[in-house]
Amino acid sequence: MVCAAGAAGRNRLGGMITAIVLIHAEAARIPETAQALADLDGVAEVYSCAGDVDLIAVVRVRDHEQIAEVVTGRINKTPGVLRTATHIAFKSYSQADVEAGFSIGE
Numbered sequence: 001m002v003c004a005a006g007a008a009g010r011n012r013l014g015g016m017i018t019a020i021v022l023i024h025a026e027a028a029r030i031p032e033t034a035q036a037l038a039d040l041d042g043v044a045e046v047y048s049c050a051g052d053v054d055l056i057a058v059v060r061v062r063d064h065e066q067i068a069e070v071v072t073g074r075i076n077k078t079p080g081v082l083r084t085a086t087h088i089a090f091k092s093y094s095q096a097d098v099e100a101g102f103s104i105g106e
Contacts, residue, residue, distance in 0.1 A: 033080030
C-alpha cells in the first residue's frame with residue numbers, strides 16, 4: 001500500500017526525494033528483515049521501533065519513479081515484510097533550521 005503524503009519537491013539533500021515507509025513485519029523476523037532492508041539500494045536508514053509499526057525505513061532517491069521501484073519492487077518483496085505505508089516528505093526541518101529561525105527573529 002502506498003499512501004503518499006503529497007508530491008515532494010527536491011530538498012536540500014542534493015536534489016533527493018525522501019520517503020518514510022512504515023513497515024509491519026513478522027515479529028520473529030524483525031532483526032533479519034531490518035538488516036535486509038538496510039542493505040537495499042535506495043534505503044538510507046531503517047529503525048526498529050515500538051508502537052503501531054515494527055520498522056520505519058527512510059528512502060532517499062532522485063525521482064518519483066525510483067520510490068515505486070524501491071518500495072514495491074524491493075521493500076515489499078523482502079522476506080518478513082507484511083505490509084507498508086509510504087509517506088512522501090515535503091520539506092526537511094532540522095534542529096539547526098529551527099535554532100537559526102529564532103536567532104534572526106522569525
